[in-house]
Amino acid sequence: MKSKISHNIKHRTFPNDEFFTPRGLAKKLFKMIYLGKKDVVMDNAFGSGNFYFKGLKSKDFFNDDRMVDWYITNPPYSNLDKWLEKSCLARKGFAYLFGINNLTPKRIELCEKFGFGITKIHLCKVFKWFGMSAFIVWEKGKKGIVDYDRVVWNKSIKPKG
Numbered sequence: 017m018k019s020k021i022s023h024n025i026k027h028r029t030f031p032n033d034e035f036f037t038p039r040g041l042a043k044k045l046f047k048m049i050y051l052g053k054k055d056v057v058m059d060n061a062f063g064s065g066n067f068y069f070k071g072l073k074s075k076d077f078f079n080d081d082r083m084v085d086w087y088i089t090n091p092p093y094s095n096l097d098k099w100l101e102k103s104c105l106a107r108k109g110f111a112y113l114f115g116i117n118n119l120t121p122k123r124i125e126l127c128e129k130f131g132f133g134i135t136k137i138h139l140c141k142v143f144k145w146f147g148m149s150a151f152i153v154w155e156k157g158k159k160g161i162v163d164y165d166r167v168v169w170n171k172s173i174k175p176k177g
Contacts, residue, residue: 037113038142041140048136058082059074060073063075063090083107084107086109088111096114096123097123104130104131110153114150116150125166133159133161135158136152136161137152137162
């Protein structure tokens with residue numbers, strides 16, 4: 017059954033990768049990051065340009081080798097692990113908006129392995145997007161604020177002691 021709701025979403029290779037961030041939200045989120053006057057910033061998933069306020073833009077992140085201080089964007093979710101790994105090349109940090117269910121211990125651990133800790137999380141809801149979104153700021157050399165484990169809990173595991 018086809019939905020009668022118009023999502024006004026442009027589709028490319030991966031239909032779930034193009035959810036454009038409202039400009040007002042992008043401006044609010046951009047203000048959460050302290051940027052030095054000489055910091056080089058890139059919107060590394062440049063689409064509608066709502067995260068492009070100063071600096072560089074890229075539509076081909078995996079083939080873009082320019083060094084930057086910060087990556088700030090709403091990345092595609094289809095290859096998020098690969099996206100996060102390449103983001104760890106940033107000199108200072110990266111800040112991404114993605115579905116809260118995409119923030120997993122495995123992904124946090126991946127970024128921590130490269131020296132990036134989560135320093136801020138802002139939860140928000142965008143009309144017609146599935147579920148809650150989270151704007152997550154990772155900073156190089158900073159201790160993360162998120163505590164987690166990678167245990168898959170079930171009722172057969174008994175506490176020790």
